[in-house]
Amino acid sequence: TMALETQTMPQLELEAVIGFNGHVCAGLTVHPDREHLIYPLGCSVILKRIKDDKQEFLHGHTNNVSCVSVSKSGSYIASGQVTFMGFKAEVIIWDYAQRTIYAQLQLHKAKVEALAFSPNEKYLVSLGGQDDGSIVVWNIETKQAICGSLALAHSAGNCLTVQYSNTNDNVFVSAGSETLRVWELDVPNRKIRPTECQTGKLRRIVKCVQVREDDTFIFCGTTSGDILKINLKTGLLSDFGPVKDKFSMGVNVLRILKCGYLLVGSGSGTLTLCSGINFKTLKKVQLEKGVTSIAIRGEGQQFYVGTxxxxxxxFGYDDFKAELIYTSHNSAVKDVAICFGTSELFATCSGEDIRLWHIDKPKELLRITVPNMTCNSLDIMFDGHSIISAWNDGNIRVFAPESGRLMIIMPNAHRMGVTAIAGTRDCKRIVSGGGEGQVRIWEVEPNGHRLLETMKEHKATITCIKIKSDSKNCVTASADGACIIWDIVRFVSLQMVIANTMFRTVCYHPEEYQVITSGTDRKVVYWDVFDGTVIRELEGSQSGAINGMHISQDGRHFVTGGDDKLVKVWDYMEGVVTHVGIAHSGSITSIKVCSNNRTLLSTSADGAILRWRFPHPSSP
Structure with missing residues (x-):
């Protein structure tokens, strides 16, 4: 139903994505044209032009992309995905020049683990994940499978990677847990025949494989932190090392440079240049978290590293210095807040980080980190002078947006963590909600803060707080199935609405005589503020909760996003969807329309931030 519903609907135009899936091994590559970086994010493969950061998107997968490979000439890109147990996991071959789907190949179950093109682009070899365990060779011209085989002769261990020969379309290598095989393809008889490589007494789990350009040796990176060098012709172990200083937390990724040196990325975040003969370290740099991709540009004078x-x-080969060119969240984004009036800056929170971004050139301007804590919600004060934030340790923290300096900490604000927060328009008060269901009003003073009142009517976590423009009333939504409108001058509840749902989000219409709510029952409901009656109820989503909602400043449209991964733009008066945005691969966690009505921001559980063109700009 979702597919039918969304295909006929006008589509939102995606302008930019902040996100990179650093967990996909060798997911980042440089196209042979040397002009584009290629990498996965969620269901999409992103092509990013190096000179100006312009992004293009390859949409076609129905679930997270698990591996990416580019053919030698760059004519084709192949990508594989994960899916649910028992379902087919698709491989898509893309025509790079046209940016279109060339072929869709379906044989593997549950997950595609790895892909490799043959040197003359005749064949593609694909490896299924551990629930599938098969290797398939595809003919690219006919788009058909030639043959397949189980990756392992017996069920011990599992296969993790495949790599093609550089000179022969009929030879490729597979490797994994205590397995290393050289395969020969016999096209006339439609068979692939493996030869086991002999590693003597060494028992290793091979994570990555590189074949030397002249096809003499195979280099294998292992989880034990050493590298095996195997003779490709004989399948015999020629050398291994380093014996003493092994790569901490294993070798995740390897690249062989033209000069014969190796680039090695480790699980502990080191990038090392080492000799291909005795594996001695020549240069070394420490990066943040494990290295998962090394992408060489051209002859190797420059390369890119993903973590x-x-x-x-x-990196430049000569100076071997790391220049951080791209950052994004690596866990679920919980909330997004936009600086009022300017629409140039916005802030997001994810895990222990709050980050401030520039909206036009989606670039990280500031990162505030509170180690080992989780930020649940944030708001930028109306005057733009402070970022207020709600944390799982029960504290409210107020930061300066220019420097990230901690200005105020309100300890023990809520017993079961602070879960929602909002600031009044006069910037004098903060309203917070907690995991225990309490709503608290705080006065912010030049040299501190004080608690004005605690209001206890909700029975469960407060999920959303919105304050009226006159700073006298607010509305709170809770997982207990109630939404309450409060007088925050006299500290009393004025109105309560109850529904059979866990409310996730609530918004005031700009004229402030109605609020709209949504939550786990997938309904969008309009309520009258004064008497609490239901004015209208809409079916907000076919599947899953609605987690985020926001109304445009002119009140004509609102936007929703949730577990169905769709961004929807609605006409407020008509109560119908006008546009749909399809690009998220995780549940949408929050959504905002900028005050100039030109831009829409949505964030998701996979760490992505998407910027869309809002289809209904305000009339001047």
């Missing part, structure tokens, strides 16, 4: 912290670094 589990969802960051991309650029």
């Amino acid at each position: 589990e912290a969802a960051q991309i670094y650029r």
